[in-house]
Amino acid sequence: MKQDVTLFADERLDEVNEHLRLIQKKNGLTFGTDAFLLAAYMRAEPRGVAVELGAGTGIISLLCATRQKFRSIHACEIQEPFAELCVRNAAVNGLSDRIIVHACDLRELSPAAIGREADTVFANPPYMRTDSGKRNEHDEKYMARHEVCGTVSDFCHAAARLLKHGGRFYCVWRPDRLCDLMRALEREGLEPKQMTFVHAHEKAEPSMVLVCAVKGGASSVRISPPLLLQHSAADKALSDTAALIYEHMSFEPLWKKDKTTGE
Numbered sequence: 001m002k003q004d005v006t007l008f009a010d011e012r013l014d015e016v017n018e019h020l021r022l023i024q025k026k027n028g029l030t031f032g033t034d035a036f037l038l039a040a041y042m043r044a045e046p047r048g049v050a051v052e053l054g055a056g057t058g059i060i061s062l063l064c065a066t067r068q069k070f071r072s073i074h075a076c077e078i079q080e081p082f083a084e085l086c087v088r089n090a091a092v093n094g095l096s097d098r099i100i101v102h103a104c105d106l107r108e109l110s111p112a113a114i115g116r117e118a119d120t121v122f123a124n125p126p127y128m129r130t131d132s133g134k135r136n137e138h139d140e141k142y143m144a145r146h147e148v149c150g151t152v153s154d155f156c157h158a159a160a161r162l163l164k165h166g167g168r169f170y171c172v173w174r175p176d177r178l179c180d181l182m183r184a185l186e187r188e189g190l191e192p193k194q195m196t197f198v199h200a201h202e203k204a205e206p207s208m209v210l211v212c213a214v215k216g217g218a219s220s221v222r223i224s225p226p227l228l229l230q231h232s233a234a235d236k237a238l239s240d241t242a243a244l245i246y247e248h249m250s251f252e253p254l255w256k257k258d259k260t261t262g263e
Contacts, residue, residue: 044070046069074102083103106154199226229242
């Protein structure tokens with residue numbers, strides 16, 4: 001059952017995709033396209049247990065829970081105020097029975113803490129090194145954007161530790177740092193199996209890349225056709241492909257189409 005919402009002075013309430021009510025920090029990172037696309041990219045495992053590393057407001061876990069992609073989701077968040085926010089966001093959307101919040105360092109989370117090895121681990125890690133980019137005025141944004149509480153290697157190491165053999169690790173990352181991610185995955189025995197580059201339109205370089213890796217998987221990766229979010233540089237309306245993903249909160253219809261038609 002959804003609960004009433006009480007906001008603090010530094011918070012705001014937004015209605016986002018899937019009719020979710022999301023409490024966000026005014027000085028923190030807000031819900032964006034990367035979070036939604038990562039939630040959509042994950043294949044549903046209705047009986048599976050998932051872990052989110054670096055949950056922030058908990059939006060990706062919330063999106064997955066609304067579509068019942070997993071039986072339960074363990075959301076790990078190191079910043080205590082955001083861990084508390086995850087708990088509140090789950091409660092105001094009636095999802096407290098599906099989302100379990102762990103206020104801890106992802107580098108210390110173990111399978112014992114979640115009761116078993118995970119079927120799926122997912123993350124939207126900080127994209128920037130601590131020595132790059134402008135220092136944000138607010139610590140919340142700085143920690144969300146920069147590798148202060150964990151590098152991409154730490155995220156991959158945590159995923160490998162938590163996953164069962166054959167389990168999947170999903171993440172969204174910056175194309176200009178793809179080499180860092182690939183090296184980290186290889187070190188941890190996480191084999192990339194699917195990658196999709198996301199572009200604003202046909203004339204734009206990719207702004208993000210979605211990756212699915214399998215623990216102990218064989219060496220073989222499929223590069224999906226690029227996802228163009230807009231019809232064109234001139235027409236900024238959602239492309240037909242993007243609209244389909246937003247409608248179903250899933251890439252599954254596209255993957256089924258590829259298998260059926262060979263397109």
